[in-house]
Amino acid sequence: MYVEPWLVLSFSAIIFLIGLFGLVVRRNILVILMCIELMLNAVNLTFVTYSTILQDLTGQMAVFFIITVAAAESAVGLGLVIALFRTLRSVDTKNISLLRE
Amino acid sequence: MEISPIFFYLFSGLAIFCSLMVVFKKNPVTSAFNLVLVFFAFASIYALMGAHFVAALQVLVYAGAIMVLFVFVIMLLKADEPVFDLRENNKFFVMSVALTLLGIAGYFITTFKEASYQEIGPYSISAIEQNGGNTRVLAETLFSQYILPFELTSILLLGAIVAVVAIAMRKKNLKSNTNVGGKA
Numbered sequence: 420m421y422v423e424p425w426l427v428l429s430f431s432a433i434i435f436l437i438g439l440f441g442l443v444v445r446r447n448i449l450v451i452l453m454c455i456e457l458m459l460n461a462v463n464l465t466f467v468t469y470s471t472i473l474q475d476l477t478g479q480m481a482v483f484f485i486i487t488v489a490a491a492e493s494a495v496g497l498g499l500v501i502a503l504f505r506t507l508r509s510v511d512t513k514n515i516s517l518l519r520e
Numbered sequence: 521m522e523i524s525p526i527f528f529y530l531f532s533g534l535a536i537f538c539s540l541m542v543v544f545k546k547n548p549v550t551s552a553f554n555l556v557l558v559f560f561a562f563a564s565i566y567a568l569m570g571a572h573f574v575a576a577l578q579v580l581v582y583a584g585a586i587m588v589l590f591v592f593v594i595m596l597l598k599a600d601e602p603v604f605d606l607r608e609n610n611k612f613f614v615m616s617v618a619l620t621l622l623g624i625a626g627y628f629i630t631t632f633k634e635a636s637y638q639e640i641g642p643y644s645i646s647a648i649e650q651n652g653g654n655t656r657v658l659a660e661t662l663f664s665q666y667i668l669p670f671e672l673t674s675i676l677l678l679g680a681i682v683a684v685v686a687i688a689m690r691k692k693n694l695k696s697n698t699n700v701g702g703k704a
Contacts, residue, residue: 421521425633425637434535434536444543456586473639474641491677491679493586
């Protein structure tokens with residue numbers, strides 16, 4: 420009943436990179452926000468894994484604060500999406516070109 | 521780490537599959553529901569590793585609050601018609617991003633494999649059990665050592681509430697927004 424620590428860390432790195440891929444490649448701004456949430460989750464898992472490996476609770480405290488900040492971030496981000504949709508009638512990031520002539 | 525390999529492989533496979541579905545599905549609603557599955561798989565892995573408080577927070581905050589917010593915004597914006605924007609991108613760009621990220625993943629995995637892990641801290645599993653469980657030990661740390669960041673968190677949340685209301689409020693008297701409420 421033993422899992423090598425590097426397996427768990429590699430798993431969270433893979434989830435982080437999947438989120439980064441979606442962040443770069445997708446253009447629907449809602450999906451981009453979801454990918455940011457994926458990346459934050461992967462970071463949380465890395466913190467908890469190191470907290471378990473090193474037998475130190477500081478990692479889990481960091482996760483507590485990251486979850487709070489993530490909740491605030493997604494609320495503000497979705498508010499911005501609503502404001503953007505009201506102005507542009509679109510959730511596609513290709514259409515955000517207000518500063519262009 | 522002393523966790524059950526069967527459940528770890530089950531939940532990590534589920535999480536990787538569903539996060540790929542989040543990225544590659546056309547419909548934002550499908551992405552949102554796959555994201556809920558990812559959050560539950562993560563909560564299960566936290567619980568496997570003995571971080572019970574973080575697992576409960578994950579279910580409450582992520583799978584509860586944040587996903588409800590996402591689904592409400594998708595319904596509010598009528599943005600749920602499937603548009604597969606991935607295909608409109610430059611194929612070369614997508615492939616190069618994927619290859620770069622695969623390279624980074626290989627680098628990460630070899631680094632993690634070669635590193636040595638030793639248990640140095642005072643909070644072993646038996647010590648946590650003796651002191652009353654994960655949640656109690658975490659709460660005692662939070663309200664003694666981390667009391668100032670905890671209080672600052674409340675200011676952050678208050679600021680976020682005010683900011684969201686200010687950003688998302690309808691400004692009816694502005695001319696540029698007279699179309700608000702009309703059909704798209």
